[in-house]
Amino acid sequence: MKPTxxxxxxxxxxxxxxxxxxxVMIFSIAIGKVRTASKFGxxxxxxxxxxxxxxxxxxxxxMMKIRVCPDEAFEAAARQFGLxxxxxxxxxxxxxxxxxMDAFMADLNSTSASNNIPAGWGYRVTKIETKAAVRKANQxxxxxxxxxxxxxxxxxxxxxxxxxxxxxxxxxFKKAG
Amino acid sequence: MIRRPxxxxxxxxxxxxxxxxxxxxxxxxxLSHSTGMSKKERTEAAAAxxxxxTMNRYMYEVPWGSLGNESGGQTLGSDTGIVFQWTVAVSDAxxxxxxxxxxxxxxHAPCGGTCATFEDIPRRAPDQINPTFCSRCGNQILRTITxxxxxxxxxxxxxxxVRKIVLVGRRAMLDEANQ
Numbered sequence: 001m002k003p004t005x006x007x008x009x010x011x012x013x014x015x016x017x018x019x020x021x022x023x024v025m026i027f028s029i030a031i032g033k034v035r036t037a038s039k040f041g042x043x044x045x046x047x048x049x050x051x052x053x054x055x056x057x058x059x060x061x062x063m064m065k066i067r068v069c070p071d072e073a074f075e076a077a078a079r080q081f082g083l084x085x086x087x088x089x090x091x092x093x094x095x096x097x098x099x100x101m102d103a104f105m106a107d108l109n110s111t112s113a114s115n116n117i118p119a120g121w122g123y124r125v126t127k128i129e130t131k132a133a134v135r136k137a138n139q140x141x142x143x144x145x146x147x148x149x150x151x152x153x154x155x156x157x158x159x160x161x162x163x164x165x166x167x168x169x170x171x172x173f174k175k176a177g
Numbered sequence: 178m179i180r181r182p183x184x185x186x187x188x189x190x191x192x193x194x195x196x197x198x199x200x201x202x203x204x205x206x207x208l209s210h211s212t213g214m215s216k217k218e219r220t221e222a223a224a225a226x227x228x229x230x231t232m233n234r235y236m237y238e239v240p241w242g243s244l245g246n247e248s249g250g251q252t253l254g255s256d257t258g259i260v261f262q263w264t265v266a267v268s269d270a271x272x273x274x275x276x277x278x279x280x281x282x283x284x285h286a287p288c289g290g291t292c293a294t295f296e297d298i299p300r301r302a303p304d305q306i307n308p309t310f311c312s313r314c315g316n317q318i319l320r321t322i323t324x325x326x327x328x329x330x331x332x333x334x335x336x337x338x339v340r341k342i343v344l345v346g347r348r349a350m351l352d353e354a355n356q
Contacts, residue, residue, distance in 0.1 A: 016193070016197075020197060020200065023197070024201060024204055024205075027201065027204075031205065038218045039218060041222075042218060042222055042225060045222070045225045046225060046342050049225065050343075050345070053345060053346035054346070057346045060319070060348050060349040060351070061271075061319060063351055067310060067350070068306055068310055068311070069277075069279055069306055070307075071281065072280065072306075079282065079292070084288045086284070086288075086292075090287075090290065093290055095290060095291045097292075097293050099280075100282065104279070110347075113270040113321075114270045114321070116269075116321045
């Protein structure tokens with residue numbers, strides 16, 4: 001009879017195979033997770049870009065209206081700040097009133113312009129806040145902060161509608177009269 | 178009598194690990210398609226950056242008067258094999274004759290900031306509100322820019338809908354300082 005060792009090597013095949021299988025499974029799961037996360041990361045970037053440009057569009061829309069209507073924009077900002085837009089040199093705020101600014105913002109949204117953006121996308125200027133307003137001699141000056149909410153529907157990867165908020169501060173200068 | 182040592186030696190363990198690694202490596206490679214997948218994802222990431230850069234150019238840099246439909250393409254570097262192509266469609270969003278809502282403070286003796294009487298002005302078109310400004314704009318003051326951006330990596334035969342992103346933005350006529 002062939003001599004054997006004390007039996008230490010017997011039954012080694014099963015642990016080796018089991019170890020091999022476990023290691024391969026761990027690798028597979030890890031690779032699958034990394035791959036999914038990486039692809040999803042790019043999809044999230046695309047989604048962000050779409051919503052962000054919608055929000056930037058709202059800022060452009062608001063700035064366009066400020067350019068077209070500097071008098072109305074100044075008066076809305078002045079009243080929101082608490083100044084009388086007709087009172088030269090008065091810099092002490094009185095009673096604040098949002099009425100004019102609400103009217104100014106009423107059509108600062110994606111649906112008020114020609115509807116040539118994809119369904120499920122859009123923007124809305126949610127707030128224009130006056131940080132400063134001065135009327136001095138024939139100069140009208142205001143500093144306003146525009147806040148716009150833009151959204152886009154990705155439609156891929158189970159992602160729904162993403163909202164992006166963009167804020168921009170602009171000055172309004174206007175020579176009166 | 179000399180007894181052989183029981184169990185496994187260090188060399189045997191090292192050999193086992195080496196053989197295991199050799200056996201696993203091709204399996205991992207097959208599972209992950211590691212090289213191809215990472216290139217695809219890198220290409221996507223590069224495309225996202227380049228698409229944003231291209232969109233920024235049309236949103237903020239191209240002069241208002243030069244905005245129009247056009248297409249372009251570019252290879253990313255000389256050795257990446259990544260190629261981009263894009264088309265830009267510009268459409269009208271707010272003609273100067275389209276009315277917008279405006280209100281003004283009703284005329285009154287200047288006060289200390291308590292005025293709350295507003296003129297309910299009917300909606301008016303920009304070319305009525307500010308004809309001087311609109312005369313410099315052409316017939317539009319807001320345009321919609323649609324960028325369709327596609328890319329392909331070194332192993333991609335052609336562009337397709339999987340490798341495509343559409344970005345949409347609106348740009349206002351802001352080239353000139355308000356006067």
